[in-house]
Amino acid sequence: MPERLAEVKAYATVTDSGCWEWPKLDRKGYPRNITLATASEPAHRAVLTAVLGRPLGAEAAHHTCANRACVNPDHLQPVTAAENTAEMLERRAYRARIAELERKLADLAS
Structure with missing residues (x-):
């Protein structure tokens, strides 16, 4: 999976704050769907699912950086x-x- 995360990072724009901003956003500013493991889901959720090795289910992928466009796994955490x-x-x-x-x-x- 590290190679897939490298692909995600390469596709994103890395900001000075370390965010990996996804270029394709929905109208609310969240990353559009990608497929990393088996299911197509918003890019930030797909990245967190891949890193955790399990589906998020009802959990949210929280952006600790407060940047909706960010898909950096270091800036994401599962929360209710x-x-x-x-x-x-x-x-x-x-x-x-x-x-x-x-x-x-x-x-x-x-």
């Missing part, structure tokens, strides 16, 4: 749907708070 949603909501709250503080800081600087 509830865990995936909770992390996303927490990240959104942090980003909103950071944006609010940056606005306040800009106001103080002007």
Whole structure:
């Protein structure tokens, strides 16, 4: 399977942050389907399935990098749907708070 992952990496664009961004995305920004093992599934799920050596089933392929287009196996982990949603909501709250503080800081600087 390492050679297949090398093919995936070669097809992707590697970013400065180490993400392997898949060039073909669906309308929500997730990688389109590929077949690595036996089933055709979204590229990020296919990569994680191949690395784990088992199907994900109901588990989500969580992007620890928060980049939906990423297929780097080091940036993916299996989680429950509830865990995936909770992390996303927490990240959104942090980003909103950071944006609010940056606005306040800009106001103080002007």
